[in-house]
Amino acid sequence: MIEFKDVTKIYGNSETKALDKINIKIEDGEFVFIVGASGAGKSTFLKLIMQEEKPTDGEVVVNGYSSATLKKRKIPYYRRTMGIVFQDFRIIPKMSVYDNVAFAMRVIGAKEKDIRKRVPYILQLVGLSKKARSMPNELSGGEQQRVSLARALVNNPDLIIADEPTGNVDPEMSHEIVDLLTKINNSGTTVVMVTHEHELVRSFQRRVIVIQNGQVVSDTPDPTFAQFRTAKQKEINDMYYYEQEVKQQDVAEVFDNLEDIVNSDENNGGEQ
């Protein structure tokens, strides 16, 4: 269980509150999306869960460990109760897929015999059995993220924290990753996934917590009611600006039109 009790976080001497009196309770076995724009406080939220930062005020309780009483030297043991998936995969380039996953077990002092049993099982679970001997540079973005997920899972954690796990993969693979997380969640592991992809959140019927300016603005079990929109709209002044809400259909239409224009130009050129 994760519980934020009146948690406020202020970094250094700054006056800005990264998190402001947050109260959240996530029960064991839940799947929660944490949604928010950049700088909303999502990363601070995760840092507090990982005990990388201490709250300025209030208390964070995770898997029975309280931020108020947890000693620094106990933090490694606390972290063994969770698995962390990063947006940038964090795979060691010079290690094979197998060794990357086994690394997480070796680090906590697992026996080689157990590693040899557990790693192939986890690789099978994430669909990477055939890639065990591959090196990370031979894998696609989606496969690399699955390695990262396998590493997070291998120590059988109670909680999976996924920090924008779909940020560096294509939309199709994003769905696969979340599907995989759902499968893990179905086996009883709590999943907390941070994302800013509203479309993805909408397509999975899970609890959504929206954080804005350090505060929880919406917490609903149904994404239909989640308040994704910020009060202040983004200004569209960048020609490369890509709005999430643009439907794939609309994009396809634009390309169709472009093709028509190009073709007609070529035809005109041919006649001359």
Add this chain to the structure above:
Amino acid sequence: MTGSSFRYLIKEGFRNTWTNRMMSIASICVLLSCLVLIGSASMIFLNINSLIERIEDENVIMVYINDNATDEQIDEMGRKITAMNNVSKLEFVAKEDAWAEQLATMEEAQAKFFTEVSSDIPLPDAYKVTVKDLALFNDTVTQIKALDNIDTVRENTDLAKKLDTISHGISIIAIVIIAVLFAISLFIISNTIKLTVYSRRLEISIMKSVGATNSFVRLPFVVEGMILGIVSGVVSLGVVWGIYEFSVKQFAELFKSVGIVPLAFLDYALIMLGVFVAIGIVSGVGGSLITMRRYLNKEGSEISAI
């Protein structure tokens, strides 16, 4: 920590040293230069010290005895000199022996002239006194001069004093050089390990994220530091040996002309190997620990930002 993870960490230390071999070679080179300098300074110091010791041994007080002294008086004088604290050796030089020795150094005609002129021996009996501590040389001379039946006392206080000062100066300079070089090695090793740590911060952040303890993160770097230290120590010994033997050969004539007999390197090789490996391990492990302590308390404590 279980036995298997300990074995894993030791293996990791070796693997890391090999994987980052360019960095390892750089560290070894730095430590090697320092150790070679320390070794060369030590060999120079040892040789000068041995030279001084030899000169000190030769630095004697010649006590010439009055011709009128009886055998009993001469014996009594010998006993009194031996009883002095600073006297390490006493040798009686009979005038007959001294004269024979003197004649032997002369050319034949000259010797013949002296023996034909008079059958009397122009030299007095003497005691050859070797002192223990040059610093107390003057006191010993004064004590001897106070004895009865002394004809003259021949000594070289100035040389004694100079040698003592040189010996002291060399010890101080050698200690300072060695201390400075050791500090430099420690600093450079810790910086090299810092580079290695930074090049592996991804691994460290992953270790921290999956719950590795600080000692687990630290150990491979300590093993790496130890390997670098041992390799540097052993290689340095070979280099110092090579340089020493080369110099001895190159300057053989010069040494001979000033009466220096170079020490045999092998007599000191084992001690030097021990010292070098110890310095290597202390700098390697010390450097790793200093760097890791700083890193793990600052950047290394963060896992989400690397």
